Amino acid sequence: MPTFSAEDRTSVRDGVARLFAERSPLSSVRSAMETATGIDADLWQELAAMGVLGVAVPERFGGIGGDAVLIEALMEEVGAALVCGPFLSSAVFAAALLENLGDAEISAKLLPQMAAGSLIAAVAVQDAAAAGTQSGVAPKARQKASGWRIEGEVAYVIHADAAHILLVAAETSEGLRVFLVEGNAHGLARSPLSTFDKTLRLSRLRFDATPARRIEARRETTEALANALDLVRVALAGEQAGGARRVLDITVDYAKSRIQFGRPIGSFQAIKHMAADLLLEVESATSAAREAARLLSMGSASAGAAVSLAASACGDAFVKVTADAIQMHGGIAFTWDHDAHLYLRRARADAQLFGTPAFHREQYLRAMGA
Amino acid sequence: MPTFSAEDRTSVRDGVARLFAERSPLSSVRSAMETATGIDADLWQELAAMGVLGVAVPERFGGIGGDAVLIEALMEEVGAALVCGPFLSSAVFAAALLENLGDAEISAKLLPQMAAGSLIAAVAVQDAAAAGTQSGVAPKARQKASGWRIEGEVAYVIHADAAHILLVAAETSEGLRVFLVEGNAHGLARSPLSTFDKTLRLSRLRFDATPARRIEARRETTEALANALDLVRVALAGEQAGGARRVLDITVDYAKSRIQFGRPIGSFQAIKHMAADLLLEVESATSAAREAARLLSMGSASAGAAVSLAASACGDAFVKVTADAIQMHGGIAFTWDHDAHLYLRRARADAQLFGTPAFHREQYLRAMGA
Amino acid sequence: MTSQTPRGSQEALRDEVRAWLHANWPGRDREAPHGWLAKVVEGRWAVPRWPAVWMGRDLDDEHARIVESEFAAVGAPGAGQDRTNLWANTLLARGTDALKEKLVLPLLRGEVGMCLLYSEPGAGSDLASVRTRADRQGDHFRVNGQKVWTSFAATADYGMLIARTDWDAPKHKGIGFFFLPMKQPGVQVRPLRQITGESQFNEVFLTDAVCPQENLLGEATDGWGVLQTALAYERSAMGEAARGPRRGMGQSAPADDPLIALAREAGAMEDPVLRQEIAKVVILKRLNTLNATRAKADMRQGTSSSLMSLGKLAMSRILHEEARVRTLILGAESLLDGPDHPRADDTNFLTLNAYFTSIGGGTDQIQRNIIGERVLGLPKEPEIDRDVPFRAVRTS
Amino acid sequence: MTSQTPRGSQEALRDEVRAWLHANWPGRDREAPHGWLAKVVEGRWAVPRWPAVWMGRDLDDEHARIVESEFAAVGAPGAGQDRTNLWANTLLARGTDALKEKLVLPLLRGEVGMCLLYSEPGAGSDLASVRTRADRQGDHFRVNGQKVWTSFAATADYGMLIARTDWDAPKHKGIGFFFLPMKQPGVQVRPLRQITGESQFNEVFLTDAVCPQENLLGEATDGWGVLQTALAYERSAMGEAARGPRRGMGQSAPADDPLIALAREAGAMEDPVLRQEIAKVVILKRLNTLNATRAKADMRQGTSSSLMSLGKLAMSRILHEEARVRTLILGAESLLDGPDHPRADDTNFLTLNAYFTSIGGGTDQIQRNIIGERVLGLPKEPEIDRDVPFRAVRTS
Structure with missing residues (x-):
């Protein structure tokens, strides 16, 4: 499955890191997050040009066919730079779901456009984004003479606002199936939800006899969904690990330069010891995210446990590191203009998406048979 | 109910504190804890002479009729000095249970001897000492021609080994009743359990057709037991608060005198900040224990909640303070000869007796109707 | 705790305050009328511990508290400014005569921002x-x-x-x-x-x-x-404020604790894991209230209380912990924000605003230094910039 | 991570070790026979990175690891002492010729306590x-x-x-x-x-x-x-030891984690509150194992790893947390001790012995200083006794 060497991965990752450093400083993130769609369109096109939007798309569909290891690595950079946009929801989640379902015709039509950056997709699965949070009436699909129609609603759909198409999981008489809904479909209502993390877009979708096309699946839909969700969780863990590391770097740099009582605050044990503890969090999160990616890319039987381990450890670590970072900065980080709170907002959001740390701790024990 | 003024209480407490300082240094505690009974007999007699063993005994039975506030205050000193012996089990628990049951004849016979230090009593109640830990067959009592007989067993009975008499709660056909069992009764087997806290004695008692005398109760037995247990828990909270405060004092003194890197270790933030956090624990524990004592002595309706608050807060605080104290001392406290571990052992024991902190957190919520 | 001063003088004072309030205050928990503070100053109730020349009465603390409690009993503001008015106290203690003449009374009358x-x-x-x-x-x-x-x-x-x-x-x-x-x-x-x-x-x-x-x-x-004088007045005033009634966070009777209310509403009181988390926070709040009560009793007895300095540190922990537990209760709902999602909005606000307490007015770290040094008597760290000309000191 | 040295030399070396072990070692996982270490030294396998004059082979790390892995494959001790023998390495690096002549080889042969x-x-x-x-x-x-x-x-x-x-x-x-x-x-x-x-x-x-x-x-x-040289060898040896298999605490496959075994036995796996606590500890252990694996990979790639220095701090937390959660699981049983109550005895021992890690070999506090300064590059505290004649330094 992995077609990438370690060197290839490093080179893609380094390219993305350079791009973010040059084209997506936090000032750009702030601009993007104030826009309606939450997308930095120029950056999105640059990512497409680098092939990165096709990271989860097979080469035959115009992607680069990266595996979980590469996706995790890229997401560390996304987290570090706090990049705003539908990378996780479209380039990872939607692409992986399409690839897992394996409808040749639809994949051939959509995936090349997604890799090229011209098509953004969102996935609407009850309970997926906010595991454990039932909300509204689960979508149901029925076949009419004129084709399939969907009824129901899904909340907490990530970056659905800017999506050109939606992949909607809906119950049918034969069980759960995934449907393709056009963004401008009749009977589709998208209500944006205001979010605490301004770099995140969430919507509630309502379907009222919305026309849809059923996506053919070469395996059980639940299995395809579970596979895609595992990849999304690994990607999110990478974002968390990368974000935590960047925040610690920023904080350590500040602690070296900020002088109080005639010496850098980082020379005081109160700050130094917090930083040491946070480094342990950051390294542990990194280890967990990368191990989950490694096992997932190998198709290992223990991948599920590793994914839950990473989701729980990285979720908690990112929140702890960003929360302590504000304290370590002191007053300056209590201002809107300082970036620390942007990371805390992202960390708090990430810790809710696709299952909380507590949820994944329980999942981990179960995966272990305990 | 309180017959003591604040000044009286202070004077009794100060007397006890002086006694412990002079007659029960930790070297004496170490000697006592290595004896079979775990009692410093001389100290016990001194406490009797001061009237302190009669603190929970009414004046008409030779005691001083102290209330929960005085008992809590004395227990702070017991905890501080880590006094070894059946003060809590006999002078508080057994005396309070007898007083609450109110059997005039038995009280008149036993309480004066208990106040005088010549009679030690223990209370055997399934689940009382170790709340939530069911162990063995609950005692049952049956009336024979020759009188009452008890069958069954109770574990975790505190300081039963040295007790001359036992107060045993047993099921009868009319419900729970408390029985008086002589220490040398036929069919009574006392098996000492080896304990982690060497100042604590625990036994498993087995009753095999053991002759017993039923204690008449002027109120429901369960109510009398509950009242006595509330007092015991307040007393224990006092011991925890007092122990925690003493350990912090010892640790702060050490931090002032121990020099490393050319200055007292207490000048380093790592130590100083731990000490500050521990002070908050100590003061909070003290506030909680004293408030529970105050409300209990007033017969307030909110005493139950306050008791659970104190049990939970003081239990956790004593463990945290003693555990951190060892870390703050460094290597010296890793030796048997240093006293820090004696406090940690006591703290760990106290946190299990009469309900764990987690148990009491749940009780607290329930008392609050939540 | 019986009084050391003649009972009679206290009763007489109490009667005098009551009579004055009866004559001047519109009634229990009413709004203060225009010019109220000026009237309180005029009646010599604003700063009864102060000397007569500054509109005081030279009262001791015990008597002054009687004035305050009578004002509090009817909900009238303006008394006790000799403890709580940071500006006027600082000015009176250290200001020039000219400035005092100009500003002390206007400050008491609330006329100066x-x-x-x-x-x-x-x-x-x-x-x-x-x-x-x-x-x-x-x-x-x-x-x-x-x-x-x-x-x-x-x-x-x-x-x-x-x-x-x-x-x-x-x-x-x-x-x-x-x-x-x-x-x-x-x-x-x-x-x-x-x-x-x-x-x-x-x-x-x-x-x-x-x-x-x-x-x-x-x-x-x-x-x-x-500055040390001013900070002492500020701490004292803050301590008083912290002991007063306060809605929402920090202090409350457990039975109607807003955290429990939220948990009930969200169905979280059925979850044994969350119950423990909720109980921990509710207990921390209650302990802080009990500590504050003890601190007040200590101060009334004239003994200085180490408890005062712990309050801010305790509150910082309470606020951060309450925010954390609220987030656990809300789960994914905490992703949301804004007036359409008030529970999430409150929780996220609290999460951020908790730093106001843990950073503002001296960070938790500085607060631990102060407690360690002033309360526990632990030695200070070497201060490398203490006796150096400021020009030569390294600064940010 | 392909090799930079000729593949042939590695294969030849591997063959040579195998042949030697086949001729001398009694068999997989057998006891070492009397005089075994002397034989390993004689065969120049004890310290292959060392120069020939000290019974070494001047091998680079990659080749030396082949020797070690072949010894490990059959369970034979004695190889890799050029990394793990604190005493011999320190002596060789800094000792006098006379002392080296006298003790280096006896130390490798395990003849000197x-x-x-x-x-x-x-x-x-x-x-x-x-x-x-x-x-x-x-x-x-x-x-x-x-x-x-x-x-x-x-x-x-x-x-x-x-x-x-x-x-x-x-x-x-x-x-x-x-x-x-x-x-x-x-x-x-x-x-x-x-x-x-x-x-x-x-x-x-x-x-x-x-x-x-x-x-x-x-x-x-x-x-x-x-001393710094010696401590570096000690850390390196301890790092190796920490990465080896270890029973019981600290590292283990989660499925047969002894904490979970205890919880099962005590019926605690049914308790949702305890399940979260147990999962947290099991996860900390697993994270530490993953960190150690990454550290090893980093070192193989020749990059120094910040992960090494975190291991001790992590282990300290794991041991204290495991003791705490074991106590929660046992409840009142943890009051007991001694051979009649092995579960309590283990838990109480662990509670106390955890300080061996959090205090011994540098307290957690010192460890955090080291991580902060050496790994993160944070500045040291002022050292007031650094350049003072020792006579004048304040000591305990």
Whole structure:
């Protein structure tokens, strides 16, 4: 499955890191997050040009066919730079779901456009984004003479606002199936939800006899969904690990330069010891995210446990590191203009998406048979 | 109910504190804890002479009729000095249970001897000492021609080994009743359990057709037991608060005198900040224990909640303070000869007796109707 | 705890306050009428511990508390300013006669807007490293620099300012303390947006701002000492405030604790894991209330209480923990924000605003230093910049 | 990660080791026969990275690892001592020719008992403040003082000793590093009882103990430098040990984690509150294993790993947390102790013995300093006793 060497991965990752450093400083993130769609369109096109939007798309569909290891690595950079946009929801989640379902015709039509950056997709699965949070009436699909129609609603759909198409999981008489809904479909209502993390877009979708096309699946839909969700969780863990590391770097740099009582605050044990503890969090999160990616890319039987381990450890670590970072900065980080709170907002959001740390701790024990 | 003024209480407490300082240094505690009974007999007699063993005994039975506030205050000193012996089990628990049951004849016979230090009593109640830990067959009592007989067993009975008499709660056909069992009764087997806290004695008692005398109760037995247990828990909270405060004092003194890197270790933030956090624990524990004592002595309706608050807060605080104290001392406290571990052992024991902190957190919520 | 003073004098005082309130106050928990504070000052109830010349009564604390409790009993404001009015107390203690004449009574009457000009971008935890300069020019000082975290700067008439007056003295010994007039061209106020999105604070830019000589409190190089006086009044006032009734966070009767209310509403009281988390926070709050009550009793007995200094640290932990547990209760709902999602909005606000307590007014770390050193008597760290001319000190 | 050296030389080496082991080692996972280590040294497998003159082969790390892996594959000890033998490595690096001739090979053959004489009652975290003195007298040093926390002192032939040689030099610059002969009247060993009740350590009292001049490593006042060399070897050896298989605490496959086994036995896996607590600890252990694996990979790639230094701090947290959660699981049973109550005995032992990791070999606090300074590059605290003659330094 992995077609990438370690060197290839490093080179893609380094390219993305350079791009973010040059084209997506936090000032750009702030601009993007104030826009309606939450997308930095120029950056999105640059990512497409680098092939990165096709990271989860097979080469035959115009992607680069990266595996979980590469996706995790890229997401560390996304987290570090706090990049705003539908990378996780479209380039990872939607692409992986399409690839897992394996409808040749639809994949051939959509995936090349997604890799090229011209098509953004969102996935609407009850309970997926906010595991454990039932909300509204689960979508149901029925076949009419004129084709399939969907009824129901899904909340907490990530970056659905800017999506050109939606992949909607809906119950049918034969069980759960995934449907393709056009963004401008009749009977589709998208209500944006205001979010605490301004770099995140969430919507509630309502379907009222919305026309849809059923996506053919070469395996059980639940299995395809579970596979895609595992990849999304690994990607999110990478974002968390990368974000935590960047925040610690920023904080350590500040602690070296900020002088109080005639010496850098980082020379005081109160700050130094917090930083040491946070480094342990950051390294542990990194280890967990990368191990989950490694096992997932190998198709290992223990991948599920590793994914839950990473989701729980990285979720908690990112929140702890960003929360302590504000304290370590002191007053300056209590201002809107300082970036620390942007990371805390992202960390708090990430810790809710696709299952909380507590949820994944329980999942981990179960995966272990305990 | 309180017959003591604040000044009286202070004077009794100060007397006890002086006694412990002079007659029960930790070297004496170490000697006592290595004896079979775990009692410093001389100290016990001194406490009797001061009237302190009669603190929970009414004046008409030779005691001083102290209330929960005085008992809590004395227990702070017991905890501080880590006094070894059946003060809590006999002078508080057994005396309070007898007083609450109110059997005039038995009280008149036993309480004066208990106040005088010549009679030690223990209370055997399934689940009382170790709340939530069911162990063995609950005692049952049956009336024979020759009188009452008890069958069954109770574990975790505190300081039963040295007790001359036992107060045993047993099921009868009319419900729970408390029985008086002589220490040398036929069919009574006392098996000492080896304990982690060497100042604590625990036994498993087995009753095999053991002759017993039923204690008449002027109120429901369960109510009398509950009242006595509330007092015991307040007393224990006092011991925890007092122990925690003493350990912090010892640790702060050490931090002032121990020099490393050319200055007292207490000048380093790592130590100083731990000490500050521990002070908050100590003061909070003290506030909680004293408030529970105050409300209990007033017969307030909110005493139950306050008791659970104190049990939970003081239990956790004593463990945290003693555990951190060892870390703050460094290597010296890793030796048997240093006293820090004696406090940690006591703290760990106290946190299990009469309900764990987690148990009491749940009780607290329930008392609050939540 | 029986009184040491004649019972009679207390009763007489109580009667006098009651009679005055009866004659002047519109009734229990009513709004204060226009000019109320002036009337309280006039009646000599605002600062009864103060000397008569400043509209006081030279009362001891026990008697003064009677005045306060009678005012509190009917909900009337304005009494007890000899404990709570930071500005007037500081001015009375250290100000020039001219300034006292000009401002003490107006301050008591609430006619003067005030703000604090202490913190600077480079002087947060380490206030003694301020770089705002006050240079003497004839009968006034000329002030240049930047201050931050100033509440009410836009409306204030005066700011209590610390500024460096001697750059060759060690850091603590070259600072002056001023009542800086705020309504002048040299003072520019810019709102500072906080992480919560609110703007309660301001940055204040001082460019050749003018401060009259008579607005200097104490010696020109003893401002650090004056500041300690002011901070002591501030702590005392804050301690009082913390002990008063407070809605929502921090202190409450457990039965109607808003955290439990939220948990009930969200169905979280059925979850044994969350119950333990909720109980821990509710218990921390209750312990803080009990500590505050003990502190008050200690102070009434005239013994200084180590409990006072613990309150801020305790509150910081409570606020952060409450925010954390609220987030656990809400789960994915905490992703949301804004008026459409008030539970999430409250929780996220609390998450961020908790730093106001754990950073503002001395970080938790500084607070632990203070507790360790002043309460527990642990030795200070070596202060490498203490006896060095400020010019030579390393600053941010 | 393909090899930079010819594949052929690696295969040839592997064949050679295998052939030698086949000829000499009794078989997979068998006991080592008498004289085995001597045979390994003789076969030049003990220290293949060392020069030939010291029974080495001048191999690079990659080749040396082949030797070690082949020994490990059949369970044969004795290889890789050029990484793990603290004593021999320190001696080879800094010893006099005479001492090396005398002890290097016996140390590799396991014929010399060794112990560490570093810590003193007054010098724990701050080793450079040792007050044990070594005074030169002709061709030897006379040593007086007290050491503590010494394992194997009763059976050791030599102790690696740091002692003060110059009281007028600053603390780091007046220390000598010695191989002190232990079997002499001036060396008294007294077992030290630990809080667990065990006595793994000793106090060592030195009274006019004699140490030959040739047993000094490095210059008489450069012992601090030699100590750094020794500590680096010790850390490296400990890092290796920590990555090996380990029963019980710290590292394990989660499915058969002993904490989960205990919880199952005690019925605690049904309790949702305890499940979260258990999962947290199991996850911490797993994370530590993953970190160790990453550290190993980093080191193989020749990049130094910040992960190494985190392991001890992580383990300290794991041990204390595991003890805490075991106590929650056992409840009142944790009151008990002794062989009749093995679950309680284990839990209470772990509770106390966790301090061995959080205090021993540098407290968690010192470890955080090291991580903060060496890994994160944060500045040191001012060291007030650094450049002062030791005589004038304040000590305990």
